[in-house]
Amino acid sequence: MAEQRKPIVAVVGRPNVGKSTLFNALAGENIAIVKDTPGITRDRIYADVTWLDRTFTLVDTGGIEPDSKDVILSQMRAQAQIAMETADVIIFLVDVRQGLVDADSKVADMLRRSHKPVVLVVNKVDSYQKFMADVYEFYNLGIGDPCPISAANKMGLGDMLEKVVSYFPETDVQDEEDERPRVAIVGKPNVGKSSLINKLLGEERLIVSDIAGTTRDAVDTDVTYNGKEYVFIDTAGLRRKNRVKEDLERYMIVRTVSAVERADIVVLVIDAVEGVTEQDAKIAGIAHERGKAVIIAVNKWDAVEKDDKTIYRVTEKVRNTLSYMPYAEILFISALTGQRLTKLFETIDMVSENHAMRVATGVLNEILAEAVVMQQPPSDKGKRLKLYYITQVSVKPPTFVIFVNNKELMHFSYTRYIENQIRETFGFRGTPLRFLIRERSEKEQ
Numbered sequence: 001m002a003e004q005r006k007p008i009v010a011v012v013g014r015p016n017v018g019k020s021t022l023f024n025a026l027a028g029e030n031i032a033i034v035k036d037t038p039g040i041t042r043d044r045i046y047a048d049v050t051w052l053d054r055t056f057t058l059v060d061t062g063g064i065e066p067d068s069k070d071v072i073l074s075q076m077r078a079q080a081q082i083a084m085e086t087a088d089v090i091i092f093l094v095d096v097r098q099g100l101v102d103a104d105s106k107v108a109d110m111l112r113r114s115h116k117p118v119v120l121v122v123n124k125v126d127s128y129q130k131f132m133a134d135v136y137e138f139y140n141l142g143i144g145d146p147c148p149i150s151a152a153n154k155m156g157l158g159d160m161l162e163k164v165v166s167y168f169p170e171t172d173v174q175d176e177e178d179e180r181p182r183v184a185i186v187g188k189p190n191v192g193k194s195s196l197i198n199k200l201l202g203e204e205r206l207i208v209s210d211i212a213g214t215t216r217d218a219v220d221t222d223v224t225y226n227g228k229e230y231v232f233i234d235t236a237g238l239r240r241k242n243r244v245k246e247d248l249e250r251y252m253i254v255r256t257v258s259a260v261e262r263a264d265i266v267v268l269v270i271d272a273v274e275g276v277t278e279q280d281a282k283i284a285g286i287a288h289e290r291g292k293a294v295i296i297a298v299n300k301w302d303a304v305e306k307d308d309k310t311i312y313r314v315t316e317k318v319r320n321t322l323s324y325m326p327y328a329e330i331l332f333i334s335a336l337t338g339q340r341l342t343k344l345f346e347t348i349d350m351v352s353e354n355h356a357m358r359v360a361t362g363v364l365n366e367i368l369a370e371a372v373v374m375q376q377p378p379s380d381k382g383k384r385l386k387l388y389y390i391t392q393v394s395v396k397p398p399t400f401v402i403f404v405n406n407k408e409l410m411h412f413s414y415t416r417y418i419e420n421q422i423r424e425t426f427g428f429r430g431t432p433l434r435f436l437i438r439e440r441s442e443k444e445q
Helices: 019-027 069-086 102-114 128-141 157-166 173-177 193-202 245-262 278-289 310-321 341-355 361-374 412-426
Strands: 008-013 046-051 054-060 089-095 118-123 182-186 209-212 219-225 228-234 265-271 293-299 329-332 387-394 399-404 434-439
Touching (some): 008 019, 008 069, 008 245, 019 054, 019 089, 019 118, 019 157, 046 245, 054 157, 069 102, 069 245, 089 102, 089 128, 089 157, 102 118, 102 128, 118 128, 118 157, 182 193, 182 245, 182 278, 193 219, 193 265, 245 278, 265 278, 278 293, 293 310, 293 341, 310 329, 329 341, 361 387, 361 412, 412 434
Parallel strands (some): 008 054, 008 089, 089 118, 182 228, 265 293, 399 434
Antiparallel strands (some): 046 054, 209 219, 219 228
8 A cells, every 4th residue: 555645733832832842743853864865964844743543744834033023923934835736634832921912813813714723832831730721811812712732841742743643634545546646846946836736737648627725725737648647736926026035945845845745756957058956966865765756857958058978978977966866867858949858758657657666575585686796785793693594574665574584684784685676677767765674583483
């Protein structure tokens, strides 16, 4: 079965009400840097949180901490806007010690009009006796029962999460049957995402009907090409004027996370003229981490001066910058002229098939046995790694479990060697592969 789309929960609130404390309490302290993705560090804008049996993506919409009162309000409005556009559930965080502030009421009005589920959370309540009377004041916001917590002391988080989770969409049966490839077009601003989508829709043979995304305001567009249906998820979204740069970056990442979460295949559009950038690597990292199939579309190829080595040079640069995803397919396109857009659909079909491919256990174990013969597993202090058995447990992305005698001995590099052997046989172009290492004693064999 494929991994299900994780609901997105966004946190909105004034500066200093404890957003990052809450974030840390829910997400565990040290998630700032994702360890197994070399080349990606990020400020903590999002994290996956698991509570009981539900996993969701927690997004911190915060940004710059301004000084003056009216800036705070515009800042919060911007946060609320991001949350309303991307989240399934919004946590509105207020501070019992500062009490009810004018900006809180104005933002509450916005949130109420959005008709998105909002959980009102009152932070810094480290004694119910002392503060409950003050908590009741927040009923005046008109967005439901306030939920008292203390993020710093991890009090009341269970009750809060129970409320948050109660709003998650029930897994939609109809979605299970929807076999159409879901493609997210992502990339930095101005690389040509919108013109690419417009070009795909502008072709005579494409029949388009707009359906607003189910719980999201992102627009999903149905596209039929050569008799086959696709769903394109557009993140181009709203252009924001005069917004502070840092905020735009955060906004872009939050939008990307929410689009990637809903897609199976991610098309990362980069600008051929500008070349591949740090920001591109950040966006690609989101797709990689989430286990999606990836196509890198180098756009504006018509605008590049070319000789016989240009493609080679650009490809090498992309491969180096995105070294953690050697499996990604690279395409050179032009949204303006429509160059190679037919190839884009062929590539989507191919990576979509690979992303959902299943390999028989017998064949996997033959590859494993052969790999072990060709390259001896590592040993340490006289103890040698033994690989007993491999089986595929899920698709989207293809995920394998390898049973070994000692997990410690299974180095990252040996796992990668096994991955390469599997890829040599089956290609798996365009999709990441996941490996889970499980320990078994000799006796259990």
